[in-house]
Amino acid sequence: MWPCAFRAAFARPEHQRNSGFPMHRYRTHTCAQLRPDEVGNTVRISGWVHRIRDHGGVLFFDIRDHYGLTQCVIDPDSSAFGLAETIRAEWVVRIDGTLKARSADTVNADLPTGQVEIFIEEIEVLGAAGDLPMPVFGEQEYPEETRLKYRFLDLRRERLHNNIVTRSKIVAYLRARMAERGFSEFTTPVLTASSPEGARDFLVPSRIHAGRFYALPQAPQMFKQMLMVAGFDRYFQIAPCFRDEDPRHDRAGEFYQLDVEMSFVEQDEIFETFEPVIRGVFEEFGGNKRVTPKLERIPFATAIKKYGTDKPDLRNPIVMENVTSHFAGSGFGVFANQIAADDKVEVWAIPAPGGGSRAFCDRMNKWAQSEGQPGLGYIFYREGEGAGPIAKNIGTERTEALQTQLGLNVGDAVFFVCGLPGKFSPFAGSARTRVGTELKLIDTDRFALCWIVDFPMYEHNEEENRVEFSHNPFSMPQGGIKALEEKNPLEINAYQYDLVCNGYELASGAIRNHSVEIMRKAFDIAGYGPEVLEAEFGGMLRALDFGAPPHGGLAAGVERIVMLICGEHNLREVTAFPMNQQGEDLLLGAPGKATATQLRELHLKLNLPKA
RNA sequence: GGGGGUGUAGCUCAGUUUGGUUAGAGCGCCGGCCUGUCACGCCGGAGGUCGCGAGUUCGAGUCUCGUCACUCCCGCCA
Numbered sequence: 065m066w067p068c069a070f071r072a073a074f075a076r077p078e079h080q081r082n083s084g085f086p087m088h089r090y091r092t093h094t095c096a097q098l099r100p101d102e103v104g105n106t107v108r109i110s111g112w113v114h115r116i117r118d119h120g121g122v123l124f125f126d127i128r129d130h131y132g133l134t135q136c137v138i139d140p141d142s143s144a145f146g147l148a149e150t151i152r153a154e155w156v157v158r159i160d161g162t163l164k165a166r167s168a169d170t171v172n173a174d175l176p177t178g179q180v181e182i183f184i185e186e187i188e189v190l191g192a193a194g195d196l197p198m199p200v201f202g203e204q205e206y207p208e209e210t211r212l213k214y215r216f217l218d219l220r221r222e223r224l225h226n227n228i229v230t231r232s233k234i235v236a237y238l239r240a241r242m243a244e245r246g247f248s249e250f251t252t253p254v255l256t257a258s259s260p261e262g263a264r265d266f267l268v269p270s271r272i273h274a275g276r277f278y279a280l281p282q283a284p285q286m287f288k289q290m291l292m293v294a295g296f297d298r299y300f301q302i303a304p305c306f307r308d309e310d311p312r313h314d315r316a317g318e319f320y321q322l323d324v325e326m327s328f329v330e331q332d333e334i335f336e337t338f339e340p341v342i343r344g345v346f347e348e349f350g351g352n353k354r355v356t357p358k359l360e361r362i363p364f365a366t367a368i369k370k371y372g373t374d375k376p377d378l379r380n381p382i383v384m385e386n387v388t389s390h391f392a393g394s395g396f397g398v399f400a401n402q403i404a405a406d407d408k409v410e411v412w413a414i415p416a417p418g419g420g421s422r423a424f425c426d427r428m429n430k431w432a433q434s435e436g437q438p439g440l441g442y443i444f445y446r447e448g449e450g451a452g453p454i455a456k457n458i459g460t461e462r463t464e465a466l467q468t469q470l471g472l473n474v475g476d477a478v479f480f481v482c483g484l485p486g487k488f489s490p491f492a493g494s495a496r497t498r499v500g501t502e503l504k505l506i507d508t509d510r511f512a513l514c515w516i517v518d519f520p521m522y523e524h525n526e527e528e529n530r531v532e533f534s535h536n537p538f539s540m541p542q543g544g545i546k547a548l549e550e551k552n553p554l555e556i557n558a559y560q561y562d563l564v565c566n567g568y569e570l571a572s573g574a575i576r577n578h579s580v581e582i583m584r585k586a587f588d589i590a591g592y593g594p595e596v597l598e599a600e601f602g603g604m605l606r607a608l609d610f611g612a613p614p615h616g617g618l619a620a621g622v623e624r625i626v627m628l629i630c631g632e633h634n635l636r637e638v639t640a641f642p643m644n645q646q647g648e649d650l651l652l653g654a655p656g657k658a659t660a661t662q663l664r665e666l667h668l669k670l671n672l673p674k675a
Numbered sequence: 676g677g678g679g680g681u682g683u684a685g686c687u688c689a690g691u692u693u694g695g696u697u698a699g700a701g702c703g704c705c706g707g708c709c710u711g712u713c714a715c716g717c718c719g720g721a722g723g724u725c726g727c728g729a730g731u732u733c734g735a736g737u738c739u740c741g742u743c744a745c746u747c748c749c750g751c752c753a
Contacts, residue, residue: 121710139710153703170711178713195704197685202714204687204702209745263752283753309752375753434679436749535753562753572753621753645746 090158090190096132100179103165107182109134110158110190112220113151115201123148125184127159130225134177136161138184147187154200154217156191159184208636212650215641227638231626234349235302238322238622241341247300247324252287254280254304260600261537263307266317274667280306283619285538286604288325289576292615293607299325302622311645313634314568314624318643322625324573325617331559331575334616335359335515342563342570342620346511349629354510363518364557368485372412372493374519377567378512380500384492387413387480390466396457399441399482411482412492415470416499419477420444424502425452428479431498437491444477454480497567511565511628518542519560522553522589533590535560538604539574540616541586548585563620565628573618580608 090110098107111129118124125136125148136159138148151157161182172178197213198206200220211218218224239249258265258279265279281287283305291299303323311317326334339359346355356378367374370383388410391399402409419425425442432440443455443463450463470478479499481492500506521541523534531553539558541547547556559575577583583605587597598605626638636642643649663670 117712
């Protein structure tokens with residue numbers, strides 16, 4: 065409820081105390097300040113009418129501001145009683161009155177100001193309010209459309225209000241920690257050049273240059289590298305980033321990153337520098353949830369094998385294992401035949417501790433089918449035997465061997481996926497998550513952080529049958545030029561890493577490629593000739609050609625950090641003015657139409673799709 | 676672009692499976708009562724094109740088709 069959260073968030077801000085000063089136009093105290101030590105004083109507060117309780121002869125108003133709540137009382141003896149009876153919820157009022165102690169039986173222990181109340185002598189209406197499309201009081205859920213259209217009301221509500229305050233504090237904390245470590249904050253252009261790799265750009269037409277466009281930055285990647293080339297050594301920025309892709313619960317077209325770059329460093333030093341910042345923010349703001357004390361570094365390939373994803377939720381104790389040998393040549397033809405036909409085929413096991421019932425296994429199988437899979441094979445172990453169709457087919461010996469390898473007990477189950485690991489690993493990963501969630505194996509009382517390292521430099525694009533960059537093309541390949549010249553591109557790793565928390569990618573970064581020679585070779589392998597490289601990344605190449613220091617960094621998603629800390633599951637719950645899922649701002653009506661004059665000035669003609 | 680879900684009072688929802696008299700509840704709003712509440716309480720009232728359109732039927736909130744909106748997921752995206 066309101067009072068408790070406000071007690072934690074805004075306990076009596078000292079700079080706001082006005083006692084002893086001449087009467088201020090609007091307030092002598094905020095709505096969180098008054099205590100028994102001021103009983104008898106004439107006080108003035110301003111705020112919103114949070115809740116009214118009308119007892120006929122006596123009226124109670126809870127007055128709310130950013131800092132808290134104060135109960136005000138009025139009875140017919142007061143000259144303001146007539147006006148008081150007309151006041152409604154969410155009006156903004158100024159109240160003058162005498163502070164009184166509440167009697168022992170009327171103290172409200174849940175309210176920081178609950179030992180006192182103001183006896184109203186005068187009321188001034190500062191801002192009346194019409195009928196509300198959505199009440200501020202209470203915890204009722206409302207349609208997102210309504211919430212976004214009346215965001216100013218939604219933002220008054222306790223939970224969202226607190227989230228936004230927490231976000232502000234987190235950003236201030238991040239800035240302070242970065243500054244302490246010798247980083248300087250720079251701003252970089254928002255109107256910039258389109259980048260050929262990555263997501264779709266938002267474009268802004270140029271009035272001065274007919275037919276040319278600025279792009280909004282997907283990230284200040286080039287600029288921060290330029291700053292390193294310029295010798296600034298340690299850069300950071302709470303950087304606005306823009307990507308014109310469909311929004312999701314954990315990503316928006318417009319978002320902020322804590323963007324970081326350092327010169328003369330190797331991967332380890334970046335980790336050592338940034339780890340205390342990210343761990344610190346969770347320790348500082350994460351309530352009593354435990355935070356991983358030392359971040360494990362998991363190679364990309366290992367993460368895929370054990371968790372089926374490069375952003376594993378380590379709160380989930382399930383670790384997958386390769387169990388191909390138990391099925392090769394077994395009586396379970398569905399798997400055995402695939403294994404015999406292709407030596408790249410593997411069978412992975414997803415242990416399900418405590419999931420050893422036919423009902424649960426069938427439920428998982430149904431779920432797999434709803435995900436477009438043929439099904440999800442399983443064995444469940446009950447007293448004296450492994451049960452289920454697979455157990456029957458592969459026989460007692462193999463069933464027991466599986467049990468031994470996976471350390472399963474009576475009452476446990478295990479699920480199997482079979483095929484080419486590159487194809488099924490995402491599904492295996494979501495099955496692991498599903499099992500962990502359904503069986504309540506996930507410890508929600510912690511932030512489980514880790515680094516994922518050694519991302520592959522390249523991957524094979526099957527549709528176009530070519531090699532392409534799997535991540536950032538500016539990452540330094542491990543082994544440098546030698547690796548590029550001698551190794552199979554698909555086996556080269558990059559100094560590329562992610563920071564993961566509870567299944568979310570919180571940050572991504574790399575040691576950059578600061579050598580023109582290696583850059584040329586790296587792009588050559590991905591099918592970009594020198595001319596293309598020059599045309600698309602000429603500025604970057606020139607910079608590297610004039611004395612570039614070795615450098616690297618990362619960028620952390622601010623909203624995702626805040627979201628995890630606030631216990632929310634949607635970025636829009638930690639963003640003051642978010643767009644809806646169609647990329648519209650329902651409050652101010654963006655995107656809007658351009659006038660004919662605006663279009664003419666921009667040298668644009670609309671070519672709208674036929675209705 | 677594809678798939679799922681939802682659409683009934685200002686808001687949250689029930690009613691739809693099995694078509695049948697006047698479509699209900701809580702919150703909010705309006706009126707009345709109430710001097711100690713803090714989710715105040717009690718009495719009364721207003722408020723509905725059941726998203727929209729067509730169809731089936733003696734009869735549609737309920738069944739069918741279409742359509743729109745919202746929402747979640749996939750595609751896309753680090």
